[in-house]
Amino acid sequence: MTQYDDLLRALDDSRKRTSRFRRVALHLHSPDSHDWNKTGDKALNDRSKLLAPGAEAEFIAALQPHFDLVVITDHMKCSYASRVSKATLAGDAFRVLPGMEVNFRPEAALSALRLHLLAIMPEGATPEQFSRLFARLAAIPDDARRSGQEEVTGIGIAEWVKRIHDEGGICIAAHVDSSQGIRRHFRQTARDMMKMIAADEEENGQQEGEISDELKEYLLGVEFDAVEVAKASDDRHYRWFSKLADRDVSIPVTMKLDAHCIEDFDCEERVTWVKMTKLSLQGLRAALKFPETRVRFKTDLPTPPSPRLLGLEIVGDKNSFFEKVRVAFAENLNCLIGPRGSGKSTIVEALRYVFGYNRTLDELDTGNKLSDRIRDMQVANLTGCLLRVVYQTQAKDTRVLEATFDPKENYATKVYAADGEPLNVADVEACGEYPVRLFGWSEIETLGREAPRQRDLLDRLVPELTLVKQERDQLRRQLHASRSEIEKVIVDLRTHFAQQNGLLRRFTEYKTAFEKLNTPQVKQYFASLDVAQAKHRVLDLVSRNVADLQSRLAALDAASFRKGVVALLKDAQQELRDWWLTDELAKLKVVDAETDVQKHLSAAAEVLKNFAELLGQHIALAKQGIESVEAQLRAAFSDDSFMQRSADLRANAERRLREASALRDEYLRTWAVFKEKWIARKGMAERLTACHERIAGIRSRYNAGIERTLNSYFAGRMRISLSFVAGGDTRQFADTLVKQKLASAFAMQYKNRRIADALVSAFNPITFVDALVGKEVNRLIGLHPPDEPANKITAQEAERAREAWRPWAKDEAADVGCLVEDGSRLRTLMQLQEVEWDDHESILLNDRPVGELSPGQRSSAMLPLIALTEPTPLVIDQPEDNLDNRLVGQVLTDILASLKEKRQIIVCTHNPNIVVSGDAEQVVVLDAISDRKGAVLHHGSIDNDDIVQSVIEIMEGGADAFRARRQRYGL
Numbered sequence: 001m002t003q004y005d006d007l008l009r010a011l012d013d014s015r016k017r018t019s020r021f022r023r024v025a026l027h028l029h030s031p032d033s034h035d036w037n038k039t040g041d042k043a044l045n046d047r048s049k050l051l052a053p054g055a056e057a058e059f060i061a062a063l064q065p066h067f068d069l070v071v072i073t074d075h076m077k078c079s080y081a082s083r084v085s086k087a088t089l090a091g092d093a094f095r096v097l098p099g100m101e102v103n104f105r106p107e108a109a110l111s112a113l114r115l116h117l118l119a120i121m122p123e124g125a126t127p128e129q130f131s132r133l134f135a136r137l138a139a140i141p142d143d144a145r146r147s148g149q150e151e152v153t154g155i156g157i158a159e160w161v162k163r164i165h166d167e168g169g170i171c172i173a174a175h176v177d178s179s180q181g182i183r184r185h186f187r188q189t190a191r192d193m194m195k196m197i198a199a200d201e202e203e204n205g206q207q208e209g210e211i212s213d214e215l216k217e218y219l220l221g222v223e224f225d226a227v228e229v230a231k232a233s234d235d236r237h238y239r240w241f242s243k244l245a246d247r248d249v250s251i252p253v254t255m256k257l258d259a260h261c262i263e264d265f266d267c268e269e270r271v272t273w274v275k276m277t278k279l280s281l282q283g284l285r286a287a288l289k290f291p292e293t294r295v296r297f298k299t300d301l302p303t304p305p306s307p308r309l310l311g312l313e314i315v316g317d318k319n320s321f322f323e324k325v326r327v328a329f330a331e332n333l334n335c336l337i338g339p340r341g342s343g344k345s346t347i348v349e350a351l352r353y354v355f356g357y358n359r360t361l362d363e364l365d366t367g368n369k370l371s372d373r374i375r376d377m378q379v380a381n382l383t384g385c386l387l388r389v390v391y392q393t394q395a396k397d398t399r400v401l402e403a404t405f406d407p408k409e410n411y412a413t414k415v416y417a418a419d420g421e422p423l424n425v426a427d428v429e430a431c432g433e434y435p436v437r438l439f440g441w442s443e444i445e446t447l448g449r450e451a452p453r454q455r456d457l458l459d460r461l462v463p464e465l466t467l468v469k470q471e472r473d474q475l476r477r478q479l480h481a482s483r484s485e486i487e488k489v490i491v492d493l494r495t496h497f498a499q500q501n502g503l504l505r506r507f508t509e510y511k512t513a514f515e516k517l518n519t520p521q522v523k524q525y526f527a528s529l530d531v532a533q534a535k536h537r538v539l540d541l542v543s544r545n546v547a548d549l550q551s552r553l554a555a556l557d558a559a560s561f562r563k564g565v566v567a568l569l570k571d572a573q574q575e576l577r578d579w580w581l582t583d584e585l586a587k588l589k590v591v592d593a594e595t596d597v598q599k600h601l602s603a604a605a606e607v608l609k610n611f612a613e614l615l616g617q618h619i620a621l622a623k624q625g626i627e628s629v630e631a632q633l634r635a636a637f638s639d640d641s642f643m644q645r646s647a648d649l650r651a652n653a654e655r656r657l658r659e660a661s662a663l664r665d666e667y668l669r670t671w672a673v674f675k676e677k678w679i680a681r682k683g684m685a686e687r688l689t690a691c692h693e694r695i696a697g698i699r700s701r702y703n704a705g706i707e708r709t710l711n712s713y714f715a716g717r718m719r720i721s722l723s724f725v726a727g728g729d730t731r732q733f734a735d736t737l738v739k740q741k742l743a744s745a746f747a748m749q750y751k752n753r754r755i756a757d758a759l760v761s762a763f764n765p766i767t768f769v770d771a772l773v774g775k776e777v778n779r780l781i782g783l784h785p786p787d788e789p790a791n792k793i794t795a796q797e798a799e800r801a802r803e804a805w806r807p808w809a810k811d812e813a814a815d816v817g818c819l820v821e822d823g824s825r826l827r828t829l830m831q832l833q834e835v836e837w838d839d840h841e842s843i844l845l846n847d848r849p850v851g852e853l854s855p856g857q858r859s860s861a862m863l864p865l866i867a868l869t870e871p872t873p874l875v876i877d878q879p880e881d882n883l884d885n886r887l888v889g890q891v892l893t894d895i896l897a898s899l900k901e902k903r904q905i906i907v908c909t910h911n912p913n914i915v916v917s918g919d920a921e922q923v924v925v926l927d928a929i930s931d932r933k934g935a936v937l938h939h940g941s942i943d944n945d946d947i948v949q950s951v952i953e954i955m956e957g958g959a960d961a962f963r964a965r966r967q968r969y970g971l
Contacts, residue, residue: 002420004418007311007313007326007388008310008390008398011326014311014327014328015330015922017277017944018277018921019277019287019330019941020275020276020330020331020921021274021296021301022068022069022274022275022276022279023067023069023271023273024067024068024070024254024284025066025070025270026099026228026272027073027118027175027254027256027257027258027259028070028071028257028259029072029259029260030072031047031080032077032079032081033077033148034075034148035148035260036260037260037264051080056083060094062265067265067271068093068094069094069095069096069274071096071097072098072099073099073100073118073174074148075101076101076147076149077100077143077148078121079144081100082125082127082130084098085097085098085123085124085125086123086124089123092278094279095123095279097123097280097284098121098123099118100118100119102117103149103151104117104151104157104160105152114151115173115174116174116175117173118172118173118174118228119133119171120169120171120284121167122168122281123280127142127143130143131143132167134152138154140152158222161222161223161224169281170284170285170288171224172225172254173227173228174256175229176229216237216238216240220242220251221244225252225285225288226291227251227252228253228256232299232300234253238250239251251291253291254272255270255271255272256270268298269297272297273295273296273297273298273301274288274294275293275295275921276943277940283943286943290919293900293919302901302902305871305901306394307392307434307435307873308391309329309390309391309392309436309873309904309906310328310390310391310392310398311327311329311390312327312329312389313326313327313386313390314346314382314386314388315388316385317384320381321380321381321382321933322381322385322934323933325343325934326936327347327924327939329922330904330921330941331904331921332921332922333896333897333900333905333921334905334906334921335907335909335914335915335922336906336908336909336926337908337909337915337924338927338937339927341931342926342927342934343926343928343934344877345441345908346377346382348875348908349377350382350387351875353382353403353405354389354401354402354403355434355436356413356429357438358375358410358411359411361410364443364446370442375407384405385404386404387402387403387405388400389402391434393434397417398418399417399418399423399433400415400417401413402415411427413428415428435870436874436875437873437874438875439866439876439877439879442881444859444862444863444879444881445858445862445881447862447866448850448851448859448862449850449851451729451841451851452838454842455838455839457862457865457869458699458706458841461702461706461868462698462699465698469695472688472691472692472695475687475688475691476836479685482677482684483831486681487823489670489673489674490826493674493823494822494823496663496670497818499663503660504667504814505811506660507661507813508812508814508815510653510657511657511661513653513657514650514653514656517646518653525643525647526633526647528632530654532629533626533658536619536622536626539622540619543612543619546608546612547612549608550608550609553601553608556601561590664814664816667814667816671816681830681833685766685769689764689766689767692837699839699841700724706722707722709864709868717891718846720845720861722843723841723842723843724839724840725841727764727840728840729837729838729839730760730764730837732835732837733837736831737759738756740828742805742832745800745801753788753791754788754791755791755793757785758784758785759780759783761783761786765832765833765834765837769832772801772805773806773807773829777798777799777802778795780793780797781794781798805828806820807820807825807829843861843862845857845861859881863879867905871902871903872903873903874904874905875906875907877907877908878909879907879909880892880909880914892914893914893917896914900918911957912955912958912961913957913961915961916942916958917961917964920941921941923938924936924938925937925950937950938950
């Protein structure tokens, strides 16, 4: 048993009260049926064995692998179905309902032939209960004496359906398109009537085309609970706007199985999937009231949303708001309800902390100090609590995310496998395996004020953007890293200039002086000395390199393996010291490793020592060569004082030039490194600009489709549109131009003339730096703010700005390129290149930016967006805030109902319409025990009676919500 077994088992038990899809067969014959197929291959098709008393268990065993709920509907008989149904009452994992396939002779208006209608009664219903359906009708013998060919006559279909309903059952029109189906009879009778009254074929065809609507209205009027079809695609025929009901309606459609032998059971394509909380007639009846979301066939069965949250556990103490609470989450719509102060928002904030979103709290609207209020709530209700979130990943792996709430830590989450094994996950958000979108109280409304966050949400609707945005972010990181590298080179360049009291800047002076002394005649005399000195310089350079390597090698110490360990263990527990000294030290063979490394280091040091000695000998020989040449020259010039003076002056000038040249050569090597890195940075910047352009193109291609999708939820009540300007989000760019005084270089009164606005309308940060540094300064001429053409930038102003921000020039004294102002200009320009810009994209509601609208209107516009963005779990605290009840009932509930099959949704709410009309699969009822204590009272789907009663008692307007639901769905 692992530490999480109890938690996982408890969450599984809690989900038993949620509604989920079950495998259902609503038309299945038993061996008692006159047309039971006895030719099947399986022994269980032996009818006599199956009909023997006590043999029901064998029949149930044949059914259970294929279905969760079965309705046995023999022709005009029910005794065997009743026996099997009673045998399944003891358990809750499988259920059989008793039914009957009734031969019904309809009223003359339809047909002279009989129809088949399914009458389904509550579990365990007796033959006597079925017999009450035939009261006061033409004589039909009791169940034991029926042949299966009897017919119900003398009663209208609507009255017959009502009679079944009054007995607590449901009625389904069986195989509507077969020879005994109501659709075919209705159509044939109407066709015959039209042939009698229609004068021409065209009119006859038009009238026949209208029959389907008439039939649907008829079926709706007689109140069939469902119709049975042969093809999954036929369900579309039974969804329409009903003139009779003045609303959109759906007649539930079930799949025709009509099994007559054991082999027929194994047919997945004929199974009807029905979302139920309990396997019962009551559960089936409740599901048939919501066919759009609760009745499915194999072809349209929704894939359970994944990833998803399986549950949450909060463990505190007697002083905590929740001493111990466990909340299981269903895969679709979950609603947390309860009076104010019962802990709904505390559960949301526990999720925020576990998933690491406390780190981004400061990005919320600071004007309302929303982040402060959230932190205060967390500190008051969660301090010291152990938080566990059970998460199912996209790969269907179960993980436990665990953290103890610490007010001083924004992130403290560890991840474990279901068996308790710790996993190496440094950041649950960054790793991408545990996505959750969480919107706490009033956060939805704040989205409407911030266009960048709206743009980010819209991007999640475009899968194609993911990789391109990752590429953009990577290029931004590379650009930032390149600045760090270039800044190191800038320091090196400045160091070169400062060496030996600025000797580098005397290079031109020394070069001119030496060339003046080094006339052709003098140069001829000193040629041999120059060669000797050059040889010495080469050997000296090699010697310095060897000395540097020896110094670095000497700094290496194999004993550094254990550096700091003694200090670390000084105050440690004895157990830890014993572990290291007597166990781990030996297992790692640390001493052996240190000895081996030291041996190699000593060998390398010996090689360098021998080489240095040999090199010293060669340097000594080179010095002797120089001295020999100098001696020869002194001897040659002994009688010529002029040549002696010239030789001394030339030697001094050559030495000075040689020293300055050595510094200059080193500088030029560093300058070459700088130019190489600058060219590489320029390439990164160009790729970043191209990446932005690709992103803008993708967004613009998808925007029309996104608008249509968003507007589909409002049905003409309001209109959503998108404002899009490629590269139009330049706020940081403009602010930086002003802050760094880049704009002031163009002209006086640059603020009044809005020079910054003119620049950001034509450039992004990268292309602007290119214009200043490169040869495109002419692109600056004539620019003006978009709405002020008179404030143009002149040619003189453009050139002045370029000169004011020129990052490099030529140093004539050193005869090298150099950075102006010790590189400070270049630093500023590089920082400007890294300023982020993006497309401007925001939501418009009825052609007005949502940021300019009321909080309710902002929330209305943002709700479809946050719900549609992606299939990851969605957590919202009080989405109804700022919305009027009409929008909640007509828009929000439609959004939640349509999306809950595609993503898991967890909602804290005070509005009963979300719970009731949203048809919540899991409702968690919380209660405020005191002003500092909360607890879970009930949990389960909206089908459970205790949940219904809680909604009515706790939520204002709860009873009204159920009445509205009854009216809307015709319950």
